[in-house]
Ligand SMILES: Nc1ncnc2c1ncn2[C@@H]1O[C@H](COP(=O)(O)OP(=O)(O)OP(=O)(O)O)[C@@H](O)[C@H]1O
């Protein structure tokens with residue numbers, strides 16, 4: 001290819017020091033003031049190399065925690081690589097994760113100014129563009145609202161619009177399509193197409209294989225900080241799915257097939273297929289749309305899908321990950337109600353998905369993937385993973401472990417030894433499952 005290289009990445013490595021134990025609460029500081037914090041080294045990128053050519057639409061795919069955002073932040077000069085070389089030719093506009101670079105205590109217009117300046121605009125320029133940005137984001141009436149009161153959809157619209165208005169040669173985009181409403185996702189797509197036509201380069205991190213297949217010229221698959229593949233987007237999507245399946249089966253204790261949509265049946269060949277498109281996904285807490293959830297509070301995910309092709313009796317599965325990419329839960333798969341299974345779903349027909357989840361998660365960031373699958377004959381299954389939503393669980397509770405286990409624990413002394421082996425009224429005889437006696441008050445079993 002004679003097209004010039006605009007992003008050249010050679011042997012880039014990045015290691016984070018991750019605290020083994022975070023001192024987060026006042027209680028902790030008081031109770032254990034001298035507790036030493038130890039760190040473990042975590043290699044998020046292990047010598048990554050690739051090129052992006054001028055005018056390319058370049059996809060980056062990979063599982064949660066594989067290093068995509070870290071890589072993008074290095075390209076955007078937000079992080080410095082420990083090793084290796086990055087050369088970026090041209091002005092870069094990064095749309096990094098939601099909310100990075102935003103101050104929740106400031107209003108939208110104040111944040112626009114700050115972001116604009118960070119992107120290299122003068123303060124006056126940034127101010128002048130604020131109107132255009134708020135127009136594009138359809139947020140004029142909320143310009144004086146503090147960002148902490150914005151919904152996730154509003155936030156994405158704002159961040160994306162700021163990036164669009166920066167009019168750079170290279171756009172670095174992390175997961176814009178996964179959040180927000182269908183109308184806005186369409187608007188983003190239109191912007192991408194227009195920018196591509198104008199000869200701009202776009203690097204898009206996404207979990208949506210349909211976008212990768214339909215929009216990207218080439219795609220990179222990254223896994224545990226290493227490049228596994230660069231090239232044909234279809235092939236990258238296929239390999240991404242394969243890695244997902246292998247990972248799932250290694251992680252599942254019973255060694256059942258990993259495909260979350262097919263559950264515990266025989267292993268079938270999974271073919272990536274665009275079955276549906278995500279029209280919208282909202283997080284609801286007590287019926288109100290929310291970005292974040294307080295620890296322990298249950299919530300609902302309310303999503304709309306639109307069929308991309310004719311579908312019959314699709315299977316649905318969920319995967320919940322934490323921000324280290326650890327699969328935390330894979331609730332049972334499900335299908336449409338019995339009476340709707342025989343009917344074919346037409347192209348563009350909507351499917352309403354309601355997911356109610358309990359919330360045992362310790363504070364941190366989580367994401368929920370939805371898998372939509374359709375059987376094709378005996379041995380093949382057409383699957384599509386979709387990033388449904390990503391959210392933060394906040395609170396002041398302990399962050400050790402992965403979930404809070406509700407537990408009731410007690411200890412009591414048995415009868416003094418009498419010489420016989422008769423079992424007295426001890427824990428074991430009270431109940432085979434759990435002692436019913438009220439335990440000493442230990443909050444939620446966290447010791
Ligand atoms: N600032 C940080 N400090 C410590 N660890 C970090 C930091 N940023 C990222 N990591 C870790 O590095 C790994 C890669 O993170 P990264 O955010 O790049 O993954 P990702 O591929 O973008 O995942 P996702 O699909 O969930 O967005 C993760 O295990 C993450 O926990």
Ligand SMILES: [Mg+2]
Pocket residue numbers: 068069070174
């Ligand atoms: Mg990321």
